[in-house]
């Protein structure tokens with residue numbers, strides 16, 4: 403065999419089904435050899451992974467890289483550098499950019515920006531706005547991994563989608579074989595509550611939790627799942643935040659609904675009331691971070707295999723945008739793509755997860771949900787040469803100023819983490835080595851679903 407581009411020697415490979423020791427050879431961007439170190443052909447570059455864990459490239463299925471149009475908050479250069487630093491090899495980007503990814507022009511302008519700037523691979527969700535549902539056809543042709551729709555208003559995307567628009571979007575998506583991911587909070591409930599709170603003079607961060615109660619999530623989740631049932635559409639619930647809403651999914655799933663579920667590190671690890679009190683609007687996010695009991699219910703769901711993916715909901719805003727007094731003017735969200743993997747590895751040390759579950763929730767699960775598996779989400783011959791190599795014993799303290807994002811504010815400020823990515827390999831090229839991002843490395847490519855299933 404000729405010389406390979408890269409051989410990773412002697413690491414412990416972590417798949418969703420367990421671990422085994424093997425060396426991996428990559429050539430032309432693809433895994434071409436797996437086996438004992440002695441069987442590896444010679445290579446241009448070798449990484450000694452003795453004592454390290456080798457995960458299939460981590461996929462963050464939920465990022466807002468703000469490019470094009472909102473690039474003072476983030477762009478594909480800084481966002482993808484944050485991804486690489488956090489061990490993430492593929493990101494799936496949300497459509498609430500400017501222009502939004504709701505038609506051909508929106509898709510192509512994002513593709514142009516990402517192809518030029520991203521150091522990791524990327525996929526795009528097709529957005530839906532009322533009256534533009536038919537554009538989903540061309541977005542599917544262009545390679546959208548799925549559909550994202552907002553049932554309440556959000557940063558940079560117009561009217562909420564609900565009722566007839568929701569049903570129409572699901573009908574079209576089902577005919578195209580695309581799964582529909584929902585931001586499930588009931589827009590009408592929230593708008594009404596916000597006006598009541600505002601009129602009562604509330605401006606404090608805790609008012610955010612009151613304006614977006616669990617009931618609003620429950621209502622929207624139920625409607626999204628029932629619309630999926632009625633239309634035969636596959637559905638994905640993004641950033642599930644509450645035990646109650648999870649209970650609704652449990653109850654409705656047996657009706658024959660193909661539903662997958664994502665939650666995020668902040669819903670598992672933080673207490674909303676405590677975080678908003680301590681950090682103010684920095685901790686403001688949609689849906690709001692809930693109670694300890696909700697976090698426990700999500701952990702329980704995770705243990706039962708009822709959570710299919712963890713995504714970061716990387717939603718960067720500038721510190722000066724976040725650090726304002728008035729809760730209603732502060733934007734929602736914070737960066738997360740760089741901290742997600744270390745936070746979850748830390749939970750392995752705390753006994754709440756296994757490495758195999760991390761491999762499933764942060765790589766194989768999202769790859770399967772969005773039709774990218776086994777090109778992504780797997781370490782196997784023929785899969786893309788995307789690897790996240792982790793030192794399970796390395797420790798660090800999360801510091802806002804060290805983040806690669808333009809949004810240097812995190813609710814995890816000061817937290818000690820154990821388990822860090824030390825190499826991020828995308829398509830056989832090392833884009834991060836021991837914390838240093840190689841900006842001049844290869845540029846990322848668009849990932850399209852391998853098959854859409856109607």
Ligand code: NCD
Pocket residue numbers: 466498556557585686687688689715717718734735736
């Ligand atoms: C997201 C953003 O800022 O784009 N914010 C958030 O709080 N999650 C949008 C969204 O998902 O609602």
Ligand code: ZN
Pocket residue numbers: 585640641688689
């Ligand atoms: Zn959302």
